[in-house]
Amino acid sequence: MLGLPVFGGTPMTTLVERTTINKVAWRLMPFLFICYFFNVIDRVNVGFAALTMNADLKFTATAFGTGASIFFVSYVLAEVPSNVLMHRFGARIWIARVMITWGILSGAQAFVWDEFTFYSVRFALGLAEAGFFPGMIYYLAQWYPAQYRSRTFAQLMAVSPFSSVVGAPVSAWLLGFTAFGFAGWQLMFIIEAVPSVILGVICLIFLTNRPEDAHWLTREEKTWLTQTLKAEEEAKQKVRNFTFWQALLNRKVLMLAVLEFGLVMANWGMSFWLPQIVKGFGGLSNIQVGFISAIPFLGALVGMQLWARSSDRTLERRFHLAFACLVAALGIAAGALIASPVLKIIALSIGIMGFWSALSVFWTVPTAFLGGLAGAGAIALINSLAQFGGIISPWLMGYSKDVTGDFTVGLLVIAGFCMVSVILSLFVTNDERNQKAGKLVAAPAGE
Numbered sequence: 273m274l275g276l277p278v279f280g281g282t283p284m285t286t287l288v289e290r291t292t293i294n295k296v297a298w299r300l301m302p303f304l305f306i307c308y309f310f311n312v313i314d315r316v317n318v319g320f321a322a323l324t325m326n327a328d329l330k331f332t333a334t335a336f337g338t339g340a341s342i343f344f345v346s347y348v349l350a351e352v353p354s355n356v357l358m359h360r361f362g363a364r365i366w367i368a369r370v371m372i373t374w375g376i377l378s379g380a381q382a383f384v385w386d387e388f389t390f391y392s393v394r395f396a397l398g399l400a401e402a403g404f405f406p407g408m409i410y411y412l413a414q415w416y417p418a419q420y421r422s423r424t425f426a427q428l429m430a431v432s433p434f435s436s437v438v439g440a441p442v443s444a445w446l447l448g449f450t451a452f453g454f455a456g457w458q459l460m461f462i463i464e465a466v467p468s469v470i471l472g473v474i475c476l477i478f479l480t481n482r483p484e485d486a487h488w489l490t491r492e493e494k495t496w497l498t499q500t501l502k503a504e505e506e507a508k509q510k511v512r513n514f515t516f517w518q519a520l521l522n523r524k525v526l527m528l529a530v531l532e533f534g535l536v537m538a539n540w541g542m543s544f545w546l547p548q549i550v551k552g553f554g555g556l557s558n559i560q561v562g563f564i565s566a567i568p569f570l571g572a573l574v575g576m577q578l579w580a581r582s583s584d585r586t587l588e589r590r591f592h593l594a595f596a597c598l599v600a601a602l603g604i605a606a607g608a609l610i611a612s613p614v615l616k617i618i619a620l621s622i623g624i625m626g627f628w629s630a631l632s633v634f635w636t637v638p639t640a641f642l643g644g645l646a647g648a649g650a651i652a653l654i655n656s657l658a659q660f661g662g663i664i665s666p667w668l669m670g671y672s673k674d675v676t677g678d679f680t681v682g683l684l685v686i687a688g689f690c691m692v693s694v695i696l697s698l699f700v701t702n703d704e705r706n707q708k709a710g711k712l713v714a715a716p717a718g719e
Contacts, residue, residue, distance in 0.1 A: 337670020
């Protein structure tokens with residue numbers, strides 16, 4: 273199992289704090305790890321399906337890139353409403369709904385037969401899945417005090433590169449099978465979708481909506497956690513008590529969306545197209561492509577954990593975020609310009625480690641000054657606006673390949689947006705002296 277989030281605390285940490293946080297970690301995180309693992313598998317396996325599906329269905333690189341992108345169109349439209357509904361109905365019911373519907377539609381990708389049906393199923397899949405990731409971020413913020421959030425978010429998000437390490441070879445391996453008249457890419461979609469539906473049903477039984485409802489915590493542990501989270505919420509409101517619409521229109525919220533946009537451009541540009549970049553090295557089987565495509569995510573898996581722990585230990589966000597964005601930009605730019613396959617995969621590995629390390633710190637910023645319904649809506653808005661990067665980058669990479677014959681232009685554009693994220697990182701986080709004094713992790717946001 274991916275490293276479980278056991279927190280040892282500091283010399284000033286009380287026994288009840290250590291036991292409470294560790295109980296929360298062991299209760300929630302393994303299950304959320306598994307849910308997110310299959311979420312990522314079901315989202316990125318289309319990149320491996322393309323190795324044979326594109327030829328079977330006669331898709332151009334641009335057509336495939338459009339289908340990969342159209343998922344994010346509906347995802348963006350439904351993200352904020354989905355998170356608001358989760359706030360209304362609770363995480364247990366809403367996450368279950370998301371997982372069951374996305375599992376069904378992910379499996380339905382096995383039955384597309386032309387560009388129109390491919391686009392249609394991808395659009396429906398985006399609607400079904402909207403709100404899952406920001407919903408988990410919002411949910412965990414209801415369980416973890418601020419000083420534990422960066423490493424907790426990092427451990428959750430580490431599932432994404434971990435799933436690529438495991439899922440890449442498995443997805444590539446499944447492409448080699450045929451059964452019951454289904455091609456390998458069709459079997460892959462069906463087999464990898466089934467666990468999501470099962471986990472969605474388990475959600476209804478297993479998840480606890482709020483600390484107040486946690487029968488698995490003692491009264492003392494429950495009291496400590498609820499009072500600590502309440503004190504943080506009151507501290508936020510003393511700085512600024514946002515209404516729902518004030519949070520959505522806040523300048524800092526919009527800047528955070530643009531910052532994450534650059535990281536999302538990098539994430540989905542790499543996730544959907546890395547198998548085909550590697551295939552372009554020449555002379556590689558699909559299995560070999562799967563194993564080589566997993567290499568960059570191994571570095572990301574380790575790097576983001578160390579980076580998040582460093583950020584939590586020092587309560588420093590600004591330069592941890594900016595430096596990681598810079599590493600992403602330089603690594604991807606180098607990967608675009610280097611011809612050697614070995615050096616190219618090393619450069620892209622550094623870039624992938626950079627943007628995942630940045631994302632591990634990023635979500636500590638909005639959760640530090642936003643809570644309640646305003647927080648649910650704003651976190652979803654940040655993520656949904658950022659997902660325009662998921663609309664643009666897969667299409668851009670495909671268009672770059674069709675027009676120029678390679679991915680160089682697409683990768684350089686993505687690197688440029690990561691540089692924009694570097695600049696914004698320096699303006700959206702607060703002076704660390706305030707954080708070390710026990711104040712908010714993020715500065716009060718302006719109008």
